[in-house]
Amino acid sequence: MLKKPLKTAFMQGFIRCHDCGSLLKSDPKCLCPVCGHHVSARKPNSVQYTLALIISALCLYIPANIFPIMSVTQLGVAETHTIVGGIVALIQSDMVPIALLVLIASILVPLMKLLGLSLLLLCVHYRWQVNARLFTRLYRVIAFVGRWSMLDIFMISILVALVDLRGVAQVIAGPAATAFAGVVVLTMLAAKSFDPRLIWDHQLSYE
Amino acid sequence: MSLALSLAPLAYVACPECDLLLNPVVPEPGDKAYCPRCGYLLQRPRKRSIERTLALSLTGLILIVPANLLPMVGIKIFGNSQDGNLWTGVSALFKEDMWAVAVLVLLSSVLLPLVNLGLAFLIGFHLFMHKANNQLARWMHWYEHLNEWAMLEVYALGIIVACVKLAGMAELRFGLGLFAFIGLLIVNAMLSNELDCYFFWQRIAQLTKK
Structure with missing residues (x-):
């Protein structure tokens, strides 16, 4: 249905409004007539913001994995779990599918987001000639999976509320929960501030 | 259909x-x-799209009340029972001085889903009635940006994992709130499927031009 590809809108002197999608004549510092927001050809300082957010997330990723994310007291015996420890405990009690789910949501997804966004930034900064379609797809996956990392945080909030029998059975959230929540929020913001159009801008051929 | 064709x-x-x-x-x-x-x-x-958005957001706004107020999951350990809903998790985290996590959970499981449903309802209502409002573009902007941060479906997965973990050590009970929550989840998924952002922006542009 779509006709043959033209050049990018920016090269032809158009800017797409980030919010409402209306196409406007290139004019820096103008406001979109439809939604009233500032328009710019690309998200301003996209690379810098994304890099800063990734570095902050990386800093929080270390305490998130070292410190205990929750401590479980059963019959007076307290036991602290890190993120990895919780997964090991699930495997030991023969709940492999759930363990796999938590492994994906709280270890693989944040790691993949940090590595993937770094790869995208490197690609933009060094103007690599890559399969841009594939890299855009990588960006889409990163942007989509981000929120699912909150699984661990929600699970802890439910456990903390339900298992609250002082001395006998109690679940207390640990310091890693805050750090991990920070990682999730920062990587989500990083994915949001990255502009995938930058990948395409430096490609010499559009294959 | 005539509306879609009449768009310039x-x-x-x-x-x-x-x-x-x-x-x-x-x-x-x-x-x-x-x-x-x-x-x-x-x-x-x-x-x-507009009619369905209006209907679904209204349904969601109704369902969000029992989903928040009625107990969702209860457990029984050593004779003591404890009920939990969306709010108890937040308040328990607050009590343990984990306020950052508590605020995040509050936002993503209670407040932002509510705000999003409200915005969808407001936008749907104005477009349905062909009523211009200079806030329409702002509402649409916030709807699109906050959608990502309302994480009901992730919370549902969290409930499942927590229940599996608890099943070994305690007796579980499921309350009416959980069914309301599941209903809300389905309505929310249908809403984001039916709301056609491209079409909505076009209609908003038309309305603001008049």
């Missing part, structure tokens, strides 16, 4: 993810239009 055809559109300049197409409801270069889903028109 735009000269060009640009792909938001690769900035390719494209001739706009008007796909049939149910069809999809992808960017030929990067594969971005440009348009997915729906039948009666």
